[in-house]
Amino acid sequence: MIVRQFELVDFRNYVQASLSLTDHITAVVGDNGQGKTNLVEAIGWMATMSSFRGAPNEALVRVGTDQAIVRAHVEHEDGRMLLIECEINRSGRNRVLVNKQRLQRSRDLLGVLRVSVFAPDDLNLIKGGPGIRRDFLDETLVALRPKYDTDLRDLDRIVRQRNVLLKQVGGRLSADVAFTLDVWDSKLAATGEVIGTARAELLRDLVPLVSAAYRDLVDVDVRIDMVYDPVWRRTGLAVALADNRSDDVRRQLSLIGPHRDEIDIALAAMPARTHASQGEQRSLALAIKLAAHRLVTDRIGSPPLLVLDDVLSELDPRRAAALLQHLPAGQVVLTSADVLPPDAGAATVLRIVRGTVVS
Amino acid sequence: MAAVYAQAVQTLIDELGRLPGIGPKSAQRITFHLLKLPTEDAERLANAIITAKARVRFCEQCFNVSEDELCSICADPRRDQTVLCVVEEARDIIAVERTGEFRGRYHVLMGAISPIDGVGPEQLKIRELLRRLGSDTVQEIILCTNPNVEGEATAMYLARLIKPLGLTVSRIASGLPVGGDLEYADELTLGRALEGRRIVD
Numbered sequence: 001m002i003v004r005q006f007e008l009v010d011f012r013n014y015v016q017a018s019l020s021l022t023d024h025i026t027a028v029v030g031d032n033g034q035g036k037t038n039l040v041e042a043i044g045w046m047a048t049m050s051s052f053r054g055a056p057n058e059a060l061v062r063v064g065t066d067q068a069i070v071r072a073h074v075e076h077e078d079g080r081m082l083l084i085e086c087e088i089n090r091s092g093r094n095r096v097l098v099n100k101q102r103l104q105r106s107r108d109l110l111g112v113l114r115v116s117v118f119a120p121d122d123l124n125l126i127k128g129g130p131g132i133r134r135d136f137l138d139e140t141l142v143a144l145r146p147k148y149d150t151d152l153r154d155l156d157r158i159v160r161q162r163n164v165l166l167k168q169v170g171g172r173l174s175a176d177v178a179f180t181l182d183v184w185d186s187k188l189a190a191t192g193e194v195i196g197t198a199r200a201e202l203l204r205d206l207v208p209l210v211s212a213a214y215r216d217l218v219d220v221d222v223r224i225d226m227v228y229d230p231v232w233r234r235t236g237l238a239v240a241l242a243d244n245r246s247d248d249v250r251r252q253l254s255l256i257g258p259h260r261d262e263i264d265i266a267l268a269a270m271p272a273r274t275h276a277s278q279g280e281q282r283s284l285a286l287a288i289k290l291a292a293h294r295l296v297t298d299r300i301g302s303p304p305l306l307v308l309d310d311v312l313s314e315l316d317p318r319r320a321a322a323l324l325q326h327l328p329a330g331q332v333v334l335t336s337a338d339v340l341p342p343d344a345g346a347a348t349v350l351r352i353v354r355g356t357v358v359s
Numbered sequence: 360m361a362a363v364y365a366q367a368v369q370t371l372i373d374e375l376g377r378l379p380g381i382g383p384k385s386a387q388r389i390t391f392h393l394l395k396l397p398t399e400d401a402e403r404l405a406n407a408i409i410t411a412k413a414r415v416r417f418c419e420q421c422f423n424v425s426e427d428e429l430c431s432i433c434a435d436p437r438r439d440q441t442v443l444c445v446v447e448e449a450r451d452i453i454a455v456e457r458t459g460e461f462r463g464r465y466h467v468l469m470g471a472i473s474p475i476d477g478v479g480p481e482q483l484k485i486r487e488l489l490r491r492l493g494s495d496t497v498q499e500i501i502l503c504t505n506p507n508v509e510g511e512a513t514a515m516y517l518a519r520l521i522k523p524l525g526l527t528v529s530r531i532a533s534g535l536p537v538g539g540d541l542e543y544a545d546e547l548t549l550g551r552a553l554e555g556r557r558i559v560d
Contacts, residue, residue: 108545147546157508164474180472180480183516187508 001113001302002075002331003043009069010062011088012038013355021305021331022347028335030352036335039352040117040307042070043333046086047115047304048139049094049107061090074113077302084113111146114304116293118286118311125288126272126281130262137199137228137263140206140292144299148198155191159259162188166252173249181245188257189238195258196233202295203228203263209291216290216326217283217319224284225266232256282314286323294328303330310335368394417449420491422467422484424449432456432464439463440496445488445517446503447471447510455503463501466491471509472516480516488517492524499527506533506551 007018013035019026028036037053041060044052051060061068068088075081086109087095096106103109124132141148162184169177203226211224232240237257241248244256254260265272265284272284297303306328312320313336324345334340340349351359364372368390376386393401417423418430425431432438432452442463446452452465468483470476491497500521504510518528534552535544544552 105545111546147550150547154508158512161474161508161512165479168474168479176480179519180516183472183512183519186515187512 001077001305003072003113003305004075004081005073006043007069007071008039008042009071010065011042011060011068011070012062014038014042015062015355017355017357019350019357020348021333023331024329025327025332025334025345025347027340027349028333028352029340029349030335030337032337034352035355036337036352037119037309038355040309040333040335042068043072043305043307044115044117045088046070046072046084046109046113048142049086049109052117052119053121057088057094058090060088066090072113082112084109107149108146110142110149114143114296114300115307116289116296116304117307117309118289119307119309120311120314122285122289123282125285126265126276130260133263133265134199134258134261136288136292137202138195140296141198141202143296143304144202145198148195151191151194151198155188155195155258158184158187158191159254159257162254163252166248166254169249169252171250171252173245185238185241185245188254189236189241192232192237192258196230196237196261199258199261199263200228200233206288206291206295209294210284210287213290213294213326214284214287217287217322218280219322222268223266224287225264225269226288227264227266228261229264230256230258230261279316283319286311286315290326290328297328297330303328306330306332308332308334310337312336312340313338417467421465422449422469422487423452423465437462441498442501443488443491443497443499444501444503447505447513451503461501463499468504468513471504471513473509483513485517485520489520492521492526497526499529502528502530 002023003021005018005020007016008014009016017039019039028039030036041051041053041055045060051057066089070086070088072084073081074084083097083099085097085100089095094106096103096109098109098112125136138148138152142152162181165177165181165184169181173181207224207226210226214224215221235243240256248255265288267276267280267284270276272281276284293304293306308323312323312334315323349359350357363369371393372383372386372390375381375389376383378386381389393404414426415424416426418425418433419428420433421430423430423432427434439462442461443466444455444461444463445466445468446455447468447470449467452467455461455465466484466488468485468488470478470483472478472480472483492500500517502514502517504513514530518530521528532555533548534555535541535548541549
């Protein structure tokens with residue numbers, strides 16, 4: 001899959017912009033605050049239908065307008081051209097059209113266009129809370145198997161319903177309510193097991209790739225562990241929910257399940273969050289993202305579009321060079337506020353000034 | 360914001376805007392359409408609403424909409440008395456009836472279990488359902504609730520409640536639309552259809 005052309009209308013600070021991407025590296029340069037990240041945010045939105053910056057949809061629509069449009073001309077492996085058009089509405093539903101045909105369910109777009117985004121915030125994969133690591137695994141799983149998105153949304157809905165029920169119970173469980181809670185527990189257990197198994201299997205395949213990617217970047221052989229071993233997976237979620245019920249009822253909250261899981265990351269057998277240096281954490285985060293990118297490339301058979309948003313400036317020159325040298329084949333969009341390193345190998349350099357592409 | 364329209368016009372827009380599926384712009388469009396109508400047409404619509412509201416009530420047995428104590432389906436002696444199809448809303452009956460495949464009777468729950476919306480089993484017509492099952496004519500229950508989180512939870516709740524009574528309980532299948540191409544089926548539907556596959560005789 002190759003994204004040939006990309007257009008935005010009323011997206012963030014862009015009134016209208018159109019850019020052609022090359023087969024390999026396209027560099028986007030410009031001073032801070034001109035709209036480089038906004039541009040790649042729009043590309044990322046088409047892959048996940050959400051902002052990688054975590055911004056709500058209304059924040060993506062240009063001030064004073066009601067609707068942003070993001071458009072991509074995509075060439076498929078078999079030579080077919082796809083025109084993907086997304087209308088992001090300030091209020092109300094978003095609309096997605098593929099070759100001018102409206103998708104009945106907008107979320108069917110997931111899996112059509114795959115994008116891996118590397119950004120300075122990726123450091124939070126190591127330093128941030130468990131939710132960031134869960135989201136990373138889940139997003140990778142959606143890229144591999146779009147149906148997983150439905151499991152995630154079901155999980156979210158079930159947990160919210162179960163939490164409201166626990167609040168309504170107010171700490172005292174009657175036989176009638178226990179019968180209803182049993183039903184939600186069964187639903188949570190069924191969906192939770194699917195998600196738990198998918199995450200565990202993903203990590204099993206991902207960890208060797210992370211070690212290899214880290215070695216590529218820092219040229220040191222060091223042991224990396226990423227462990228996903230929630231207590232509930234040892235007994236099964238159904239049993240764990242039953243065992244933990246009195247706690248859930250007392251705290252009026254669903255305390256166990258995939259929505260609370262942690263992924264422990266260790267570098268040289270020490271917890272990376274507390275023991276690794278800032279530089280090591282940055283390289284490790286980058287290695288994890290690179291590994292996921294390679295895994296999706298292998299499984300799908302073609303590389304996702306790779307976005308490196310202001311990543312080079314965060315690395316020391318040696319590691320930046322190592323990253324560029326080990327970039328997987330495929331399309332790359334690279335943004336930078338600085339002058340590009342000479343070995344960046346960008347075929348096209350686009351300059352952004354105040355929301356317009358000037359060259 | 361200052362009132363743009365005369366009070367009566369704004370009231371009509373507001374009332375229409377409270378209807379499901381009608382946003383502020385549609386409400387405005389319908390209002391101006393109604394204002395252009397001849398008086399007798401507008402009165403016919405108003406009367407239709409008032410008459411329907413006055414005459415239509417819920418069937419005492421199955422909670423379908425009805426003009427009598429019993430709806431036309433419950434009152435029809437030719438309907439199969441041994442099978443009961445359980446649906447969330449009365450409008451779901453129309454969907455099932457259109458298939459022409461079902462000759463039994465219905466039971467409308469008037470919703471699905473959803474704590475977020477303040478709906479628990481006691482807000483649904485479940486007590487009434489159990490009372491109907493107490494009579495010995497019903498032998499099979501088909502759970503025809505929506506294939507979403509709340510509908511599935513409601514179906515599971517009912518199955519657990521009813522199975523111990525010794526009745527046959529089934530759940531409608533979810534799968535592929537008939538007459539469509541496999542190629543065009545979305546992954547979710549096709550995935551469900553694979554899960555619910557059957558042995559070919």
